[in-house]
Amino acid sequence: MTGAIIDDSHGPMKDASPPPPSLAAAAPDAADTERQRADLRRHRMAATGLLVAMGGVFAGSHALPGQGTYWMGLLQAGTEAALVGGLADWFAVTALFRRPLGLPIPHTALIPSNQDRIARRLGAFVTRYFLAPEILQERLRTLEVAGRAGAWLASGDNPRRLAGRIADLLPALLDAAGDERLRALVARGLTARLRQTDVAPLLGRLLAAIPDEEYGTLLTQAVTLAREQLVRNEDRIHAIVTERSAWWLPKAVDRRVARALIGAAFELLDDLEDPDNEVRRRFADTLRDFRARLTDDPDLHARLRAVKNRALDHPQVQDALSRVWDEIRRALTESAGRRDGRLRAGLTEALRGLGDRLLADADLRQAVDSRIEAAVMKGLVPWRDQIGGFIEDVVRKWDTRTLTERLELTVGRDLQFIRINGTLVGALVGCVLYVLVEALS
Incomplete structure (x- = not known):
């Protein structure tokens, strides 16, 4: 999730000062956005379709003959566990971006509810892990800018x-x-x-x-x-x-x-x-x-x-x-x-x-690299806290709905695979547990 936030921050940070209050200026072109939306809808439908299919099989298994047999019990246990796993992962993925079914459940809509904390942590993250003097110095020396x-x-x-x-x-x-x-x-x-x-x-x-x-x-x-x-x-x-x-x-x-x-x-x-x-x-x-x-x-x-x-x-x-x-x-x-x-x-x-x-x-390259390193260390490091504060301020001023939509379009497709995996792994775990219980009884 942090990676997605960092990627989307490039747009607003490149705009003219003062920072824009909305993330709209950072959005990609309309065609790219529409492709992302279509891709997200397709994977969301696949994950939801698998969950509905498991629910249909689970409900239909209770209407089939052979109730109480080993194989029917295995089918019902697997589909039941698949429903539990799929619903749990649907709830978890949805709770990142909004309230599931619109219900005011605590600790849901995590990104909209914690935008200030995300902004603060992102600013601190950049300050600590990108602008630390030893990290900057090591990175500058490996870059060999003059060469x-x-x-x-x-x-x-x-x-x-x-x-x-x-x-x-x-x-x-x-x-x-x-x-x-x-x-x-x-x-x-x-x-x-x-x-x-x-x-x-x-x-x-x-x-x-x-x-x-x-x-x-x-x-x-x-x-x-x-x-x-x-x-x-x-x-x-x-x-x-x-x-x-x-x-x-x-x-x-x-x-x-x-x-x-x-x-x-x-x-x-x-x-x-x-x-x-x-x-x-x-x-x-x-x-x-x-x-x-x-x-x-x-x-x-x-x-x-x-x-x-x-x-x-x-x-x-x-x-x-x-x-x-x-x-x-x-x-x-x-x-x-x-x-x-x-x-x-x-x-x-x-x-x-x-x-x-x-x-x-080689001596000239070394001298130029040393000057660049000294200039960056002198001109950037003393301002690292201000740079972190600037990033925090920019993220905090982004429009919450736009920020949530951009993040969901960026990582939503991968999150649907979590739902699919949760459904399939739930089915597998349900079948394994049923086999073990049957073997031990």
């Missing part, structure tokens, strides 16, 4: 199919995780990583990778870009000078000051663009000296680090870092939607490679 997973991943088309499943689920997983949380998580991760990164050595290696003769070309391009920006922002420079000058100065003076500043800036840019100009040579020397200091000047390192951290704290920089997740998500979603995309191909190769490594490396 089986490696063999599966390394065989046939399994990696490609699994990669396809992961890619198909990826958009839904990204939606479930929530953009705001992931955006903030990516921004925090990038910020923390950038704070830990010392930019001075990186900048030094970058500048060292540029040949000295290329500095002139780069400086010329920078001067051209600066000149374009000055031309484009002349009006803005005039406006800034006007805003920051004293209120009593005439606007004509402001315009002359702005033109002077712009002119001085153009003169400086012209000097920097001239290869023979002293300003350009000094700038190049300063740049080379700066490149050397990037390697071994701790004060410069500290200043650059402070500038970097101030820049990272700026709201616009943080906003730009948070938008990185949007680009990552867009790329992942687009690639996941393509059947021949890079994401699926990369996942396939990674999964196949993982399977090959697990098969080839």
Whole structure:
């Protein structure tokens, strides 16, 4: 009976939380249920037909001639015992699921009357015999999860199919995780990583990778870009000078000051663009000296680090870092939607490679199995009482009539064989007892 309860519990436990109050969701399809019902009716009719036949023979034997003879007595004793055994087993089987003949006989309708106790005992049974630490540990060690997973991943088309499943689920997983949380998580991760990164050595290696003769070309391009920006922002420079000058100065003076500043800036840019100009040579020397200091000047390192951290704290920089997740998500979603995309191909190769490594490396298999065992023992064992309580709560909330019907359909056919065996064994015992009494009298 416990086995039947455990089998039927799979349906409700797979449904969404909270647990359903009825077992209806766990019922198999209608065709399977109808087949079970027909099978139960057929075996019930066989058991009842045998019992009725024994009753008919017993009643008819008293109307036959030859009353009191040895063989008639043997027939009557056997059929009488068959009736007793068959009726007793009919009562016992019926009492499991309902009250026989609807009579309020004590200790009948055992399953409906004891649903709470069944739920409690089932929860305790799973907790004690399925979730005990020593049982879980032994079972996990015999499973060899890493070896089986490696063999599966390394065989046939399994990696490609699994990669396809992961890619198909990826958009839904990204939606479930929530953009705001992931955006903030990516921004925090990038910020923390950038704070830990010392930019001075990186900048030094970058500048060292540029040949000295290329500095002139780069400086010329920078001067051209600066000149374009000055031309484009002349009006803005005039406006800034006007805003920051004293209120009593005439606007004509402001315009002359702005033109002077712009002119001085153009003169400086012209000097920097001239290869023979002293300003350009000094700038190049300063740049080379700066490149050397990037390697071994701790004060410069500290200043650059402070500038970097101030820049990272700026709201616009943080906003730009948070938008990185949007680009990552867009790329992942687009690639996941393509059947021949890079994401699926990369996942396939990674999964196949993982399977090959697990098969080839015994130490890796042992390490993975140890991690799995530790995770299960740490994550499952402390919750064993709660899991047992969950099972108890689910079974207790099942609809009693549906539970009884499902159990009867599951084990009812076998119980009818008990009735048949009880009738036949009763007949055999009755005949044996009659023979013994006759032999001893």
